[in-house]
Amino acid sequence: MKELLIKNRNFASLFFGRLVTNMGDSIYYVAAMWLVYELGGSAFYTGLAGFLTLIPGTLQFLVGPLVDRWQIQKMLVRTQIIQAILVMLIPLAHFMGYLTVSFILIIMPIISALNQFTYPGQAAILPRIVKKDQLVKSNSLFSFAFQGVDLAFNALAGILITLVGAITLYMVDVVTFIAAAILFSFLKVKSETKSKEKQTVGVALAEYKKDLIEGFTIVFKSHLAKFLLGSIVANFAIGSIYAILPAFADHRGGSELYGLYLAAISGGALIGALGASWLERYPLGKLTIVLFFLGGTTWMISGFIPMNSLSILLFGLSWIPIGATNVIIGAALQSIVPQHLLGRIFSVTSSLGAMAMPFGSLIGGYLAGIFTSTSVYIGSAGGILFISLVWILNKTLRSLPHTSKLNPEEVGLADESVTTLS
Numbered sequence: 381m382k383e384l385l386i387k388n389r390n391f392a393s394l395f396f397g398r399l400v401t402n403m404g405d406s407i408y409y410v411a412a413m414w415l416v417y418e419l420g421g422s423a424f425y426t427g428l429a430g431f432l433t434l435i436p437g438t439l440q441f442l443v444g445p446l447v448d449r450w451q452i453q454k455m456l457v458r459t460q461i462i463q464a465i466l467v468m469l470i471p472l473a474h475f476m477g478y479l480t481v482s483f484i485l486i487i488m489p490i491i492s493a494l495n496q497f498t499y500p501g502q503a504a505i506l507p508r509i510v511k512k513d514q515l516v517k518s519n520s521l522f523s524f525a526f527q528g529v530d531l532a533f534n535a536l537a538g539i540l541i542t543l544v545g546a547i548t549l550y551m552v553d554v555v556t557f558i559a560a561a562i563l564f565s566f567l568k569v570k571s572e573t574k575s576k577e578k579q580t581v582g583v584a585l586a587e588y589k590k591d592l593i594e595g596f597t598i599v600f601k602s603h604l605a606k607f608l609l610g611s612i613v614a615n616f617a618i619g620s621i622y623a624i625l626p627a628f629a630d631h632r633g634g635s636e637l638y639g640l641y642l643a644a645i646s647g648g649a650l651i652g653a654l655g656a657s658w659l660e661r662y663p664l665g666k667l668t669i670v671l672f673f674l675g676g677t678t679w680m681i682s683g684f685i686p687m688n689s690l691s692i693l694l695f696g697l698s699w700i701p702i703g704a705t706n707v708i709i710g711a712a713l714q715s716i717v718p719q720h721l722l723g724r725i726f727s728v729t730s731s732l733g734a735m736a737m738p739f740g741s742l743i744g745g746y747l748a749g750i751f752t753s754t755s756v757y758i759g760s761a762g763g764i765l766f767i768s769l770v771w772i773l774n775k776t777l778r779s780l781p782h783t784s785k786l787n788p789e790e791v792g793l794a795d796e797s798v799t800t801l802s
Contacts, residue, residue: 390509390567391518397563398502398522401460402529404556405495406646408467409433410537410639411546411553412488417626418546419481423753427623427745432485434619434738436493443496452501453567459494460561466491467553474547503710508569519707520656529646538639596728608729610672610770612736617763619737620744620756628753632688640688644696651696652703660708665780667708669771671701676765683758698764 385392416429446455466487473479502522510518540549629638659667679698685691740763748756771777 385521388509390569393563393566394502394505394509395521397456397460397560397567398498399529400556400563401498401560403533404463404467404553404560406529406533407537407549407556408491408553410533410642411541411549412484413622413626414538414541414638415546416481416484417630419479419484423624423627423745423748425481425485425745426626427742427748429485429488430619430623430741430745431738432489433492434734434741436489436496437734437737439493439496443500446497452505453564453569455497456501456564456567457561459497460557460564463491463494464554464557464561466494467550467557470550471547505567505569517657519710520653532643536639538636538642541639542634542636598725598728610767613766613770614763615734616736616740617760617766619740619742620747621760622737623741623745624748624753624756627748628757631753632691637688637692640692641695644692645699648696648699649703649706652700652705653707655700656704656707659704661782663780663782664708665771665778667782668701668705669768669778671704672764672768672771675699675701676761676763676768679764680758680761683754683761698761701764 385395412433413426413429417423417426420426470479470484470487473483506518506522507515537549625641626638629641675698677698678694682691682694682698685694740760744756744760
């Protein structure tokens with residue numbers, strides 16, 4: 381990993397840019413959700429905020445063809461600058477006396493929409509700047525950038541909200557997004573798309589539509605679609621937990637606990653990501669079944685335990701399977717999917733997998749008002765257990781070998797129509 385950061389300047393620019401922008405994302409999310417909870421006064425508003433923030437993720441498939449055709453470095457820089465401008469509007473509205481919960485609910489989904497370019501952009505550019513045998517290590521390192529920063533800054537943001545207030549944290553966000561834009565500007569990657577003559581709007585839209593259809597066709601003609609069933613139910617549960625967590629933490633102690641529960645999510649996912657290189661030696665099918673069964677069980681138990689420290693610890697452990705399998709499956713797909721299709725494949729699978737999250741957030745917030753946030757918290761563990769059940773019942777999934785032996789045939793990507801698409 382040290383070799384990647386020291387000798388590969390493109391990787392270092394992408395990695396540190398992602399590290400800094402994740403700092404901004406973590407601080408922004410905690411500040412925004414807590415501010416919505418304070419201004420709205422109930423879990424319904426945090427559920428609505430979660431719904432609006434997660435909705436753009438379901439449309440990430442629209443980004444895929446653009447990522448495959450645009451210059452990724454310029455795209456990353458511009459999205460960071462626009463996010464900095466949007467975040468700055470919230471402190472300005474506060475100082476001018478115009479800040480309302482409605483204003484924040486408008487800004488949040490716009491910022492979230494801009495974030496949809498980052499992940500498929502990173503997924504598409506990474507195979508161009510590292511060797512094939514470095515992909516698992518590279519993805520582990522990026523998961524560290526994502527989850528490690530979340531671990532530190534989610535907990536820190538929860539404490540800082542109490543000390544300095546959410547508005548001050550928004551001003552810090554502006555700096556992080558500008559810094560990330562500067563780091564991304566150092567990327568020097570040759571585009572793999574062929575240079576083309578200037579196109580009319582009609583021709584450009586026709587090609588975009590063609591690329592979009594190809595992305596969905598590849599996913600549904602392969603076994604990748606089978607991965608999505610459990611993912612949809614799990615993401616519904618994850619959406620609900622993010623919505624009710626402010627109320628759940630407030631019931632148990634306050635904003636400090638909210639930050640700590642969010643940090644537990646990041647910590648568990650980080651441990652899983654860092655352990656992915658070790659776990660990838662086991663058959664992917666059996667590994668997924670065991671990990672998600674243990675994860676769902678510890679999540680459920682954490683909701684019943686009155687001791688906050690132990691509850692947070694068990695909740696964090698339940699996120700280890702998510703962090704590990706995200707890295708292992710992501711790296712496997714990067715190694716077997718043709719590079720010119722990566723943006724489309726990753727954006728389509730991400731969109732379909734995330735489709736249930738905003739509805740989970742909205743319904744979770746609503747149910748917390750009818751029952752309790754604790755009931756929704758415990759019930760959400762069923763979504764993690766469902767993944768284990770799906771993989772047990774599906775022969776293709778439970779029979780998947782370890783990733784070093786995984787090939788296009790194993791996931792139904794060996795069809796000639798898939799490998800020759802351009």
